[in-house]
Amino acid sequence: MMWQQFTPELYHFAAALLFTALSMTRRVDNRRDYWVALSLAGGGLIVCLAAVRAEGLLFLNTYKVDLFAQLFKVLLSMGLFLVVALCSELNGVARRWHSEFYLLLFTCTLAMMLLVSSVHLISIYVSLELSSYSLYVLVALRRDAAMGTQAALRYFLIGIFSSAIMLFGLALLYAATGLTYLSDLVQVLPGVIDQPLVLVAVVLTLGGFFFKLALFPFHFWAPDVYVGAPNQLAAFIATASKVAAVAVLLRVVAATGGQETLLVDSLAALAIISMTVGNLAALVQKDFKRLLAYSSIAQAGYVLIGILCMSPEGADAAIFYALALLLMKFTCFLAVVKIAADGGNPSLDALAGLHRRSPLLALALMMAVFALAGIPPTIGFTAKLLVFSAAMHKGYLVLVLIAMFNVVISLYYYLLIVKAAYLTEPAVETPAPVLSLSARALTTALIIAIVVVGFYPNPLIVMARQASSSLF
């Protein structure tokens, strides 16, 4: 009975076990690993979709299965599937480590699935750590060992720093309230949130999630890790990992009540700094992945606006934004992976003449970039509209105006990407990126998804609304 509600997690656990076994075989066969991983990830997506209506409380009520969690599990498994689909040329990772790479991707996804369902402070912390540790090792798997290790070390150090801060916050929260269940905290917190101790405890606790979301002041790892990690992994960090962070932030922030408090102000300040820092730093980047990292930091700021509204509209917006980020960022990384077929780090100049070398890829990149910039009719525009109107419902006009100003700043570097792909010609003739038939199908599907969801988002908004209803 209980285990049925736990199928997606069990499935991914089993998949991880299978890769543990594969990694212990002596024969290295990358094609086998790829196809096994792809079919397992595809199966995982189906399992998650099948379980989307499951509901229940498991494990002494520390684990909540509801539409909100299940929806995010679908997003996570979709992220995993898309990233694995990119791994057909996993040239950024040494050949003998491919099965370990998939193993850790599956454990990381499993951990994030646990995270979005956790409603107990300790289970949240444990699953957060499990997902982070998988990622630390994954980053270090880069074939260029020096680059990978350096990035992994930086990721690790900032990671444990933020989780120490989070632990401290959890301890303070427990000291102030004596509670560890979110369902209990939601009863008590709104009354005491203005006490300095509780406020500090909550903000410190959120620090751990800010690290995941690459939000100021825990964003310093992002540029180095995006550059240092294998391209496919950077795609995973930019998509699935962010989705999980949005989910857990929504749950925890919703537990604090939803009134006008100092907490809202501090979150708003972080959102503003994050957007501004991300956008300004992105303006001067030459490396494509580094630019995407700073754009992620800025996007995290926009998502946080939806979260800090602490209203159903805000939660809808954040859920929708998570989906949008998944598609937009993934499409950008699809271009990164295909352009840098050797697994290296492409610069913006490497995009030159892409419209001629691979019109489909250039179109996908352009759509994704315009979506990130929030230009209709794309999914990114709808997401921004939802976020901004949620914030204006709450009366945060100044915040919205600052965000819009940031959108304008960001337009400049997004246009630089478009310019590189569409307006400049390469100095030396570079070979066209090779897109297999399935890669073409995937790219086309992404373009269609970005436009169609942007043009007709109604079903997804309704879905997000249902999911967020369990939060408030």
Place this chain on the structure above:
Amino acid sequence: MILIWLIAIPVAGGLAAWLLDKWAPGAPRWTALVAMLLNLLIGLRLLAPAEGPWLVAIDVPWIDAFGIRFHLAIDGLSAVLITLTNGLGMIAVACSWHEIDRRRGFFFFNLLWVLAGIIGVFSALDLFLFYFFWELMMVPMFFLIAIWGHENRIYAAVKFFLFTQIGGLLMLAAIIGLYIVHGRATGIYTFDYNALLGTAMAPPTAMWLMLGFLIAFAVKLPAFPVHSWLPDAHTEAPTAGSVILAGLLLKTGAYGLLRFVIPLFPEAARTFAPFGMLLAVIAILYGALLAFSQTDLKRLVAYTSISHMGFVMLAIFAWNELALQGAVIQIVCHGISTGALFIIVGMLQERLHTRDLRRMGGLWDQMPRMGGMALLFALASLGLPGLGNFVGEFLILIGVYPVHRTLTILAALGLVAASIYSLWIVQQAFHGRARETRHRLTDLTGREGTILGALVLAIVWLGLYPQPVFTLTRPVLDRMLQTARSAPATPLKITLAPAATARAAGPVEGDWHADR
């Protein structure tokens, strides 16, 4: 249904042009021409007097979760502007026939999508849908300038994009704000224009929301001091891009002021009107002054647009029937005459490979037909009676006079300046001695002659018999005047000297300004 076709044909034509590029090099331009011809013919059916407020409308739910509807509707004003769009669209396709020699498919794709976006802007009655089309026309325009433009094209394209986006985002904020204010007051959350008309709100709220819309439209118009993108964009764009920018995109700004700013926020707009008129007069004089000091012919024409669009803004903020009638005619005629001047500059550049006035001179000897055309459109631009622009500017000045005398007199000085720079163009480029030796130049070809001939017919017809345009647009303008006048009066805090002058001039029948 006809409305869907008007937008769907350019969209589909654009896609077809892009896809057919591989198949045959000549296919894109023919596809584009046929698509625009079809659109023009369909659009002509709209030029009929309306029974009710709207000639045709389509209204279906779109994003229910947000109260967004796919609501398109056309009245006389929209019909006139859509016809202008289709006509200039065809001209733009025709004048790119040989000028565009690379990535033709993509060029015509962008050209047709801009036109589709503009038609959408002129017919959208749901504010969200309006914003949607507003943005839809930006991206293709960016590509038109950035790929097929002249030397500084990327700088100009990015500048254009950023300027219009800043305005667009402020408008988005204002749209969401209006949506929320209306929803709070009535409990109905909707973006529908008709529902939002007459939303009651506190004067400061109305003022802020109005400014959001106003800035977006002022950037497009362009009004002083947010005009600085225009000279770059117009100068660097390919000929078709300049024609569309000057002929149509600027008009979306005027249309927005007319359709949205004043009807939605009559009180706030009335408070702002003296500033608006002042900015308009500054634009008229400043644009003319800058135009006169240019040596790049294309840049010169670009600056004249600022001056001419100042008249439109002046008329809209004067808000009485004569001035508005004048504004509509001015919008149409400026589209035609400036479009024609840009086309002539494009033709000159194709032949001389320069736009520098100092290197021209004496062209009349070799190209008398083109010289004649240039003279005619220069005369139109300076407001010669008998040509369309005169009707517009004259009506505007008559309409504005009772509202504010000093500003009218200053604006009339703009006409003097217009005579100077218009004749300067002809004198510098076509008369005098040739300043450098050049090869034999061909006069207008058949294609070029047809393009300019069509525009001559239009401008002469509008100059001699503008009545059809008045007949079509009068009911619309009357209704707008009614809407804005019947709004509940709120006490005004700001009293300005110009307003006092207006009162001294005596109330005019139905004068919006005199209602205070």
